[in-house]
Amino acid sequence: MHLQTHEFCSVPSFDHDYGMEDYGKGVARWCPGCGGHSILTTVQRVCKDMQYEPEKTVVVSGIGCSGRFPHYMGTYGFHGLHGRAFPVASGVKFRRPDLNVFVVTGDGDCCSIGAAHWVHAIRYNMKMVALLFDNGIYGLTKKQTSPTSPLNTHSNTHPKGSFLPPINPLQTTLGLANVSFVAQTVDWNAAHLYATIRKAAEHPGLAFVRIVQRCPAFMRDLYGDIAVDPKNLILLSNENGINLKPKARKAFGRVIEHDPSNIHKAREHAEIHNGIPIGLLYQNTDNVRYDEYGAHNLGMGVEEKKENLESLLDQYSTSQSVK
């Protein structure tokens, strides 16, 4: 049985309509109340609405709670090393333009052990959706401070409270060369989460989405107030931004107009302290894409390769003079 998807999407009809069940596998083992569950369902919905062929879709993750994500997807998956989801995903995409690639990475993964790859993946700007599951804590290893833990977070590695200010992933990403898409959403607003990941999937380049995620086990209070009081969420609204139905907009206490082509304003919004900006901060569809470079000479036939190789070997032959 397949759900009818046309209500949500304008994709032309396919020979085979993929349904939600085509994108799922197994039972997610995250804690009850973990933001992972809603993100998983949302990604599956986006895949279905985009009618991605499951066999042409690859979800690459790192290590941590978020790292388990590909195991629950009915697509190809790659649950690799801590912090290294970006290089693997980039390698997958480089010579396979036909694949839809998702990167799932946690805050420890992306902003700490794999920070170098984050910087460069943004610069490569290969078409893929990168989801930063940011719950501000190391969960799977049981409550250590993460680079995005707020100042003075009490954790097992900083029992007296963390000493350093957190990294702001939006601010950092917006400062990187060749950045082309930065959005922020929250795991508990299904409509916005969907609209954001959908927009990201349609972006021609690397779409970086920070998902503010609750961790009921170790960071119960982190987004508690924000989730309860919608005033703390500041919706960035624009005709080119992430569009919500009027009903869904009501969940946001504050709405400000923001043009996502304006990177300076985007950086200002990224630094808002008295609330969380939600929406599309920045988008530029004209940036250079490294996956286009990677795929530029695909498809050469064996005979052509052989011929060119032979003429290359001629250059090293002792019996031939210079041409």
Next chain:
Amino acid sequence: MDYMVSNDILNGGEPIKPRKIKQAIVEIVSDSGEGAQKCGQSFGAISAKMGNGVWTVEIIPAEIQPPARSREGASGIRVRIGSDKVTNMGNHANLVIALNEQVLYGRISQDAYNENTLMFIENKWAKSEQETIRQQYAEALLKFKESGIQVVEIPMEEECLKLMPDPRKGKNMWILGLLCYMYDRDLPKAEDQIRTIFKKKSDAVIALNIKLLHAGYDWAREKLPFRYEVTPMEVHNDMVVMNGNEALSLGIMASGIELCSMYPITPATSVSHHLAEYFERVGGIVHQAEDEIAAIGFAIGASFAGKPAVTVTSGPGLALKTEFIGLAVMAEIPLVIIDVQRGGPSTGLPTKVEQSDLLAAIYGEAGDAPKIVLAAATIEECFQFVVLARKLAESFRTPVILLSDANLATGVQPFPRPKIDSFWLTNPFDQSPWKDGAFPFEWDEHTGTSKRPIPGQKGGMYTVTGLAHGQTGKVAYDPEINQAGVESRSRKFASLQKSLKPPKINGAPEGDILLVGWGSTLGAIEEAVADARAEGLKVSSLHLRFLFPMVPGLTEIFSKFKKVITVEINYSDTPGHPMITRENRRHAQLAWLLRAQTLMDIDSFSNVYGQPLNPEKVLNMIKRELNIENAKVSV
């Protein structure tokens, strides 16, 4: 002795007929940036094209522009040419041409020369405006002469100034001309060579360099009272001539690999330079990653997606890649990893040869992570083994580490032109539907091998994980499943080992000493063995290409010899030191492996001078072992 000269040989005279010699070893040594290597490589290439056996070794300082006239800044090349195949750098040089006298000190301390060496030194320093330089020059010449080396001062600068205002970048081709006269090289071939090496430069540059070549040739014809001919072999096969890193690059292209993901590291980087220039013509591409870890991760991602990939590195890079190698072992992702070894540990000796990554390659990962480890012994094998490595990687669904080293990287040798097989260039890119119900790790009970699904294959959707998993690919911490998984991943290599043949023995199958080597030392070991056997000594050798899994039959072969000694360029404790006992002695790396494998008391001869091995040192060791009187004590 080939050369009989007095210090005022430069009298010239009647044109002379070249005297036939079997081989010659020539060195050109200079400050960095004076083109000594270009000169030597050209001399080698011309000789190879004439049909001579050739081996070249570059002398490379670790810095790009070390201070001029410094002992440690010596940059240059050794070229050995012969009437037969040449497999190593040989012993003492017959001729060294030096652009200043300071750079020779290092080579002298490395025992590159002896009383038979003829030394041509640039004479401009005698007239330097700086008194210190004049003094250094005079002092050095005196020292060199006292040590028995025959020194001749040559007016290179003066002669080149007749053709160009600043001969710093031109003298090398003048020297090439001199060498072409002295060793009776074919001038049109030399001109061709100049056109090749300067193909990106203007016609004016090419013309000037050809003029310099002729000037050097004419000067030598006028002045030198001797001339040699190293008779070329008759060439039956079509030969190619290149260095080891070029051979690796061409091997990558011929193997059907279509992505090289790398991060710059000496001495491996020139593989990617070569690829960057040519790879796209054969449908491939180079990715320069942000670091060593990302380089292998990217290659693994591509390979997972069905695109054959390689990553090229050296020791420190290999160390950084270990976590990903472990993942590729666990997730059974085919991958070729090339390690062009250099001196270690840590940053070590970036430009010098060492064979110290063997154990790291086999055992470097956390946990039990078996994978194939091969070592190329010749330039030809640098080419062929990449093709083999890719094939093995895919057949056994595993990473394969191919070891080369700094000696092979820049060493140039001719070898029969490879016959490219179209099959090598095909791609495993299967997009047909995955067999219904088949598991992604359906290990064959007997061989441990399995077939992998590739993204795009309908019905094959699975999730690769570095976590313990069973045949279904699902995470499983169940004790039985883990035991079975580790066993299957190990069994693949037992089945590969079963298909390998015992190694060929060089020399008789029994005797007093068997030398066992691996990697670039092949030529030096075999030459030493040939010399020893010529003296009636019962010495043989064998050379290993498969280091893991190891070839069969070793215990039986070893049992036919009184003593088995590995010859390696890595560290082992020298017996005899008061702190070193039988119990605590650290063995060379191959010896360590062989002792474990065969339970035999295998000795090792190894050192870490950062120098390629020469046959004389091996021969002396053989004689010491056999208690022969005239063995030199030096090692």
